[in-house]
Amino acid sequence: MEEYTHIEILIEDRSGGILVEQIMNKYVMDKDNITYRIHSFKGIGKIPLNVKSMSQVKTQRLLTDLPMYLKGMSLSLEKMPGKKAIFVILDSDDEDCVKLKTDLVQMYLTLQVSIQAYFCLAIEEMEAWLLGDSEALLKAYPMAKRPLLQRYIQDSIVGTWEYLADIIYKGGLQTLKRNASSYHEIGMFKCECAKNIGKWLDIRNNESKSFNYFIEKLDDFCGNST
Secondary structure, three states: OOOOEEEEEEEOOHHHHHHHHHHHHHHHOOOOOEEEEEEEOOOOOOOOOOHHHOOOOOOOOHHHHHHHHHHHHHHHHOOOOOEEEEEEEEEOOOOOHHHHHHHHHHHHHHHOOOOEEEEEEEOOOOHHHHHOOHHHHHHHOOOOOHHHHHHOOOOOOOOHHHHHHHHHOOOHHHHHHHHOOOHHHHHHHHHHHHHHHHOOOOOOOOOOHHHHHHHHHHHHHHOOOO
16 A cells, blocks of 8 residues: 655745645646645744744744744644655745755754654745746746746846746836735735746746755655656
């Protein structure tokens, strides 16, 4: 009997959750006995200074609440049969990626949780994963500005969601900002991009190194050598 595998995924915002759900749907399509659950937060927050005495009040900020979730999920997952893991996915933004990853691993070790955790950083933002598959992007948005897309340097620090908006939004980023009355509408635009482009993503053919790292860690955990 094939071993049961379950993955809990923590991600910093709704658009990221939409994208990862589409990725995971594709990932498990040809696999048996793999289940997953996605938890979307409302922002990034900061790792608490003292993770062992963290507050029990949820802030809905990923890093702020992360110690609480890692401890709670670990206790819950321990009772489940089979293989279990927690994946934490977040934007690196303008943070030092090496330091952020080191801080996350140190927090995990300090908490002494029993369940394996993987920390996956999208460089600079998860929109880089959408830009990593130009074929999928053009299927979703045939009128996209191809010269601008071709000039994009993968996983570069350029203001990734803004760059994506310039490529696909009619009139570009400045028009989007004029048309958006609040950041909520910017968030809706990001969700739309995640849904529309994510539908077409080829998860085995993406130019983003940070995307491929996520897939590689899924393979490592799930035992897929594809």
